[in-house]
Every structure is written in C-alpha cells, then in structure tokens.
Amino acid sequence: xxxxxxxxxxxxxxxxxxxxxxxxxxxxxxxxxxxxxxxxxxxxxxxxxxxxxxxxxxxxxxxxxxxxxxxxxxxxxxxxxxxxxxxxxxxxxxxxxxxxxxxxxxxxxxxxxxxxxxxxxxxxxxxxxxxxxxxxxxxxxxxxxxxxxxxxxxxxxxxxxxxxxxxxxxxxxxxxxxxxxxxxxxxxxxxxxxxxxxxxxxxxxxxxxxxxxxxxxxxxxxxxxxxxxxxxxxxxxxxxxxxxxxxxxxxxxxxxxxxxxxxxxxxxxxxxxxxx
Amino acid sequence: xxxxxxxxxxxxxxxxxxxxxxxxxxxxxxxxxxxxxxxxxxxxxxxxxxxxxxxxxxxxxxxxxxxxxxxxxxxxxxxxxxxxxxxxxxxxxxxxxxxxxxxxxxxxxxxxxxxxxxxxxxxxxxxxxxxxxxxxxxxxxxxxxxxxxxxxxxxxxxxxxxxxxxxxxxxxxxxxxxxxxxxxxxxxxxxxxxxxxxxxxxxxxxxxxxxxxxxxxxxxxxxxxxxxxxxxxxxxxxxxxxxxxxxxxxxxxxxxxxxxxxxxxxxxxxxxxxxxx
Numbered sequence: 313x314x315x316x317x318x319x320x321x322x323x324x325x326x327x328x329x330x331x332x333x334x335x336x337x338x339x340x341x342x343x344x345x346x347x348x349x350x351x352x353x354x355x356x357x358x359x360x361x362x363x364x365x366x367x368x369x370x371x372x373x374x375x376x377x378x379x380x381x382x383x384x385x386x387x388x389x390x391x392x393x394x395x396x397x398x399x400x401x402x403x404x405x406x407x408x409x410x411x412x413x414x415x416x417x418x419x420x421x422x423x424x425x426x427x428x429x430x431x432x433x434x435x436x437x438x439x440x441x442x443x444x445x446x447x448x449x450x451x452x453x454x455x456x457x458x459x460x461x462x463x464x465x466x467x468x469x470x471x472x473x474x475x476x477x478x479x480x481x482x483x484x485x486x487x488x489x490x491x492x493x494x495x496x497x498x499x500x501x502x503x504x505x506x507x508x509x510x511x512x513x514x515x516x517x518x519x520x521x522x523x524x525x526x527x528x529x530x531x532x533x534x535x536x537x538x539x540x541x542x543x544x545x546x547x548x549x550x551x552x553x554x555x556x557x558x559x560x561x562x563x564x565x566x567x568x569x570x571x572x573x574x575x576x577x578x579x580x581x582x583x584x585x586x587x588x
Numbered sequence: 589x590x591x592x593x594x595x596x597x598x599x600x601x602x603x604x605x606x607x608x609x610x611x612x613x614x615x616x617x618x619x620x621x622x623x624x625x626x627x628x629x630x631x632x633x634x635x636x637x638x639x640x641x642x643x644x645x646x647x648x649x650x651x652x653x654x655x656x657x658x659x660x661x662x663x664x665x666x667x668x669x670x671x672x673x674x675x676x677x678x679x680x681x682x683x684x685x686x687x688x689x690x691x692x693x694x695x696x697x698x699x700x701x702x703x704x705x706x707x708x709x710x711x712x713x714x715x716x717x718x719x720x721x722x723x724x725x726x727x728x729x730x731x732x733x734x735x736x737x738x739x740x741x742x743x744x745x746x747x748x749x750x751x752x753x754x755x756x757x758x759x760x761x762x763x764x765x766x767x768x769x770x771x772x773x774x775x776x777x778x779x780x781x782x783x784x785x786x787x788x789x790x791x792x793x794x795x796x797x798x799x800x801x802x803x804x805x806x807x808x809x810x811x812x813x814x815x816x817x818x819x820x821x822x823x824x825x826x827x828x829x830x831x832x833x834x835x836x837x838x839x840x841x842x843x844x845x846x847x848x849x850x851x852x853x854x855x856x857x858x859x860x861x862x863x864x865x
Contacts, residue, residue: 337687347710347711348701406603407599410600412603420712425612430796435803435823436615436837439612439833443833459610461605464611466603477781508762524695526805527803527820541694541806545696545806545810563694570692
C-alpha cells in the first residue's frame, strides 16, 4: 500500500474517485429533500420551468392559519402520539423489566410474541381491526387510533426497555439492598435512574412511530381523525404539492432531529443488549 | 412455578394482552375471513377471485420487493464495508454523517419526496438535462416500478447499513490487519473476512426490510397507483371501494405468504450455518 500511495498519479485518481462517489451519494440523499424544500416555498411552478416562477410564503400562512385544517391535524397528531407513548410505556416498562430481570415461564415464546408485530406485514391487522372497530363505534375516534398505534409501538418499547434494564449493573442494586434499601427504594433510586436514558429513547421511538404512522390511521381514523400523514396524503393526491410538501417538511423535523441525536440516548451498551 | 416467575408473568401480562387482542387476534381473523364463504362454510372462492384479478400484482409485488431487497443489500455492504475498511479519515467522517439521513424519515414523506424528485419535471431530470447527460426530450417520469424501488432503497438502505456497519465494527480488527499484511486487497478482505462475520446481521436487516416493504401502502399508492401495482394498493381498493373484506383478506394472506417465504430463506440460512458450526 505505501508503495502505491507514494505514486502521486494513483493518489490523485483515488481522490477524484472518492470525491465523485461522495458527491453522487450526497445528491442521491439531499437531491430529493431539496426538491421538497423547493415545493414548500413555491408560489407557482409549472412545467417546464426548472425552478419555481415565484417563491413565497402564502402556503405557509395557509398551513398555519389559526383555524386551518393543517394546524388542527398537527395537534391531533401530537395528541395521539403523546397518548400512545403513555399507553405503550405504561405496559412496556413492567414487561421490559420482567424480561430483563425476572424468571419468566416460556420466555422464548413471550419474546417471540413481542417480535411478531415487527416481523409480519401489518396490513392484515389494520384491515381487520378497522372492521371490528367499525362495529364497536371506535372507527374515527382518537381512542381507536391510539390503540392501533400503541399495539405496534409497545413492541419497540418492550425491546428497548428490556435492553435498558439488562444494561443496569445488578451489583449496584444488590449493594443498595444490602445497605437496607427497600425493594421500592432500590427501584426508584438505582434501577430506574440508570435505565432512564434507554426508556427515554424508547418513548421517543414510540412517539415518532405514532407521529409518522399512516396505514393504520388510514383504515381506522377515517373519516374524523386526520393526522399529519393523512393530511399530507390527501393534499398530495389532490394535487396540492405545496401543502403536501410543507406538511412533509414539518414531519421531517422530528425525524431528522432524532437521527442526529439518537446516539446520545441509545448508548452502545444498551444497543448491544437489544434482543438478548 | 415459584413466586418470582408469577411476578414476572404479571408484569408482562398487560403488554402481552394488548399484542394478543390488537395484533394476533386480527391476524387470526384475517385467516378465517379469507376462507369463509357467505354461508359460513369453508371456501376457496376468494382466493380464486384474488388470483383471477390480481395475479399480475402478486408477481409485481414480489419482483419489486425482491429487487429492492437485493439493491438495499448491495448498497449496505458497499457503505458499511467502506466504513469498516476505508482509510481516508475525512471521507469516513463525511460518509458516516451522510448515509443515515433517511433513517427515520417515514415512508409517507419518502413517497412525497420521490413524487416530486422523480417526476418528469422533477429535480432529477433538471439536473440530468443541466449537466448535459440527457436531452430535454429524453426526460421521462420515473414514477412507475422504478420509483417504488428507488423510494424503498432510499428509505431502507440506511437502516440495514447501520445494522451491518455495527456488526462489522465489532469484528476483531486483528483478523483484518492480518489479512491486509498478507497482501489481501480491501475487496478481498471485505468478502473473505468481514462480510461472512456480519452475514447474520445483514440477513436480519434484509428480512425485516423485506417484510416492511411488503406492507407499505403509501409508497405504491402515491408513486404508482395504476395497474400493475402492489398488493397493498389492491387491498385498500377492495375495502374502500367494495367493502370486500373476503378478497382483501385473501390478498392479505398472499402477502403474508410472500413474507414467510422471505423469513423461510432466512431460517434456512441460519439452520445451515448452525449445522456447519
């Protein structure tokens, strides 16, 4: 290798190839996103113009109009996502703890059940839940949508919570118990604080999943619950690319923020424990 | 069963109940409804109808998902391989920062993004024309099967890359150094030493992507809603336009069968590996 690098010709070729490949990859990733941004700020954009004829914020004003449907759907989405996080974590934290720390009969089967919603296509589930919910008058209600989101989200939460508890050093708990702490005190002052970053990560995962969920809401939420993804879909299918792109941009913000921050919450020691 | 295992079961019970009622129950219902005739007896009519109307779409779905999975695998191996074996620190840093952007972007946003980017008057064509690579008259919309594949790869490749790069990073560096010192080039090290050790993770990532792509509704609906299209679009159509849950469920079971085919390939690989070791 060192003999090769000493020859300037080959090093130049190498550098050029590297720059070209990185540039192509950057275009593949940011090109589509750039197009979305352009549409978000386009007042008028007709074929065959390369760029919008007119830029402006009219459509943003429309999206954020106090009584606009977009703002309403933003709050619907955030509300549903918060309720989904509460419901998922309320059942996932105990389950995760049990999987990580307690002796469970049929542990493999239980793990398999919690793996299922990630490992089989979800469409059959949504289709039939919608049919049952229709008869129970749960279609088109926030509760119906939250239940569908939670059934899917809690699985992720169980896996991450279980990994977070498994990563907590047992000897720290034992030390606390040996010094006379009650089981409850040990849990609230040792186990829970140490597992907290992982639990926060699982809450964020569930929140994002719920915020971005389309298919389940499409079947169960109609006609009364319009979340952001549904609003985006309707705008896009109706040919209103500006509103669709602005809604898409709003949905992008939390996704990209989480992508940039994920490693702060999910430390390597927790990641290594997932699925154990 | 002792006291502690009862406690564990009690803690896990609420979560298990929710998954059972809101996931496994509907899944079982799908299997029942697909085979139940109007009189309540067993029938294969719904499958006959599903095959008659949608066999093209079944093949189309299978082809799209297989092609996407293979492409995702190639992209993931290339990027993760370079991240593991690359030697140029700045390129490594840029690549590591760059590849994961689509990681948490939802499918529905990906669909909207590609709907604008790949259209006839989208940015892709404008850049190709501006760069002199194609004639303005050659510009064509990619919003057909190609659009679906591109959207799937764009969204799923970073996920598989993340998993594979993680697995490759945990390989003992000494193996790699030893091979390099013996004169193996990087490509050989990648396929001879690094990839075999990350193979399981790669398969898990690919199977998960395969299954996920099979049940995505938004991407085919927004990019290529006309026939031939993917089964998910047909299922939504049967329900929304005809209220026809029987044929819809038959189609659901067909896509489940495709998914289990993917899982079966994975299990067979895993079993073979277990036999060898």
